[in-house]
Amino acid sequence: MYEGIHHVSLIVTDLETSKKFYGEVLGFEESDQRPDFGFPGAWYQIGATQIHLIQYEDGQTLRGTTKIDSRDGHFAVRVSDMDAFIDRLETHEVEMLNKPHNKTEWHQVYISDPDGNVIEFNC
Numbered sequence: 001m002y003e004g005i006h007h008v009s010l011i012v013t014d015l016e017t018s019k020k021f022y023g024e025v026l027g028f029e030e031s032d033q034r035p036d037f038g039f040p041g042a043w044y045q046i047g048a049t050q051i052h053l054i055q056y057e058d059g060q061t062l063r064g065t066t067k068i069d070s071r072d073g074h075f076a077v078r079v080s081d082m083d084a085f086i087d088r089l090e091t092h093e094v095e096m097l098n099k100p101h102n103k104t105e106w107h108q109v110y111i112s113d114p115d116g117n118v119i120e121f122n123c
Contacts, residue, residue, distance in 0.1 A: 004048060004049065007043075007050035007052050008050075008052070009051075010053055010054070010113070010115075010117045011054055011056050011059035011061050011062055012053050012054065012113075013057065013062070014055070014114070015041065015042065015053065015055040017114050018042070018053050018055075018113065018115065019042050021113055022044055022051065023044070024092075026088075028044040028046055028051065029046075030043065030044055030045075031043040031044060031050065034052075039054070039055065039056070040054075040055035041054045046077060047078075062115055062116060063117070063118075064116065066112040068095065068110050068112050069110075070097060070099070070108070070118070070120070072118050073118065074110070074118035075120070076119075076120040076122055077119065077121050077122075078122060078123065080123065081123070082107050082121075082123040086098065089111065094111055095112070096110065096111050097109070097110040097111075104122075106122040106123055107122060107123050109122070
């Protein structure tokens with residue numbers, strides 16, 4: 001019945017700053033398939049799933065902090081090469097919570113985007 005998660009939407013306050021973060025820093029591929037909805041946004045393709053950035057000043061889902069908290073709401077992206085991913089974060093001076101040894105069987109790295117959206121990367 002279910003095939004998977006199609007997309008995750010994130011509220012951002014400055015689309016250009018967020019596009020630089022998701023595109024240049026994380027290296028996500030921006031999709032050119034986004035229709036003109038009449039408001040600023042961007043779509044990124046990650047495997048079979050998409051991340052939809054929506055610039056929405058009245059959005060109520062912003063955390064109000066960029067503190068990295070692995071227990072706060074987040075989504076996770078599977079990476080194939082954790083060492084290369086960590087090198088990328090370090091090159092771009094992205095703060096991370098690195099948890100190679102935890103109660104799961106995978107290596108976890110948590111970051112925060114410029115608006116405080118928490119993202120887990122695991123391998």
